[in-house]
Amino acid sequence: MVENVDDKTAYKNENSAMNAITIDCVIFGFDKGSLEVLLVQHAEGISKGKWGLPGGWIYKKESTDNAAHRLLNELTGLDNIYLEQLKAFGDPDRFPLRRVITIGYYALVKREDYNIKAGFTASDAQWYKINEIPDLIYDHNEILDYSLKHLRNRVRQAPIGFNLLPEKFTLLQLMQLYEEILGIEMDKPNFRRKILHMKLLVALDEKQQDVSHRAAQLYKFDPEIYNQLTEKGFNFVF
Numbered sequence: 001m002v003e004n005v006d007d008k009t010a011y012k013n014e015n016s017a018m019n020a021i022t023i024d025c026v027i028f029g030f031d032k033g034s035l036e037v038l039l040v041q042h043a044e045g046i047s048k049g050k051w052g053l054p055g056g057w058i059y060k061k062e063s064t065d066n067a068a069h070r071l072l073n074e075l076t077g078l079d080n081i082y083l084e085q086l087k088a089f090g091d092p093d094r095f096p097l098r099r100v101i102t103i104g105y106y107a108l109v110k111r112e113d114y115n116i117k118a119g120f121t122a123s124d125a126q127w128y129k130i131n132e133i134p135d136l137i138y139d140h141n142e143i144l145d146y147s148l149k150h151l152r153n154r155v156r157q158a159p160i161g162f163n164l165l166p167e168k169f170t171l172l173q174l175m176q177l178y179e180e181i182l183g184i185e186m187d188k189p190n191f192r193r194k195i196l197h198m199k200l201l202v203a204l205d206e207k208q209q210d211v212s213h214r215a216a217q218l219y220k221f222d223p224e225i226y227n228q229l230t231e232k233g234f235n236f237v238f
């Protein structure tokens with residue numbers, strides 16, 4: 001029990017906390033081989049007309065996790081997303097009017113599985129390619145950069161991102177997924193050797209269909225090894 005804090009002070013502190021903590025969500029989407037981020041255009045307030053990450057204020061009787069899901073849903077229509085908390089961004093000058101700390105959340109989704117619809121305080125919601133991000137409000141470009149670095153570390157340690165591919169895929173599709181998320185170019189024979197060495201893939205007795213070039217072999221993930229690697233983690237060095 002904290003001493004010397006009367007009810008009035010506690011009430012004041014609770015109110016000030018509600019005005020000093022916000023949520024921001026970085027939603028990465030993968031679509032046709034390209035990595036994108038979901039942004040919203042503000043319809044009101046000091047950032048009217050500008051683009052930023054979907055986020056905002058937390059209700060008094062709401063957990064931060066619930067606030068993240070609610071805000072994302074109200075602003076963009078996205079629902080049932082697995083959001084992971086990233087970290088708090090607390091630069092004293094990050095918000096122009098007063099001290100506001102924001103809690104970052106992030107997710108990586110298959111774009112085609114979701115429909116976007118702007119609502120609440122957003123006039124528009126759009127996916128932006130990762131290398132075509134405009135100037136965002138407040139510190140949102142920094143939050144996005146931090147999230148991207150985090151995502152890049154994560155894909156080297158766990159088989160996240162694999163669920164962005166179709167059930168049956170070619171080695172080239174898998175390599176392109178890694179290249180796009182990591183923002184690097186890979187050597188195909190090297191990638192092939194290393195990925196096959198992990199025994200994570202099952203070669204199918206099937207080839208690509210309806211392609212103009214030479215049809216490539218199709219693979220799928222071995223679910224048992226996939227789960228083992230998800231639990232234990234790995235170190236993907238290409």
Ligand SMILES: O=P(O)(O)OC[C@H]1O[C@@H](O)[C@H](O)[C@@H]1O
Nearest residue numbers: 022023045047055056100102
């Ligand atoms: O929606 P407004 O009031 O412009 O933004 C206020 C706060 O909500 C968050 O998204 C921002 O990062 C900021 O911390």
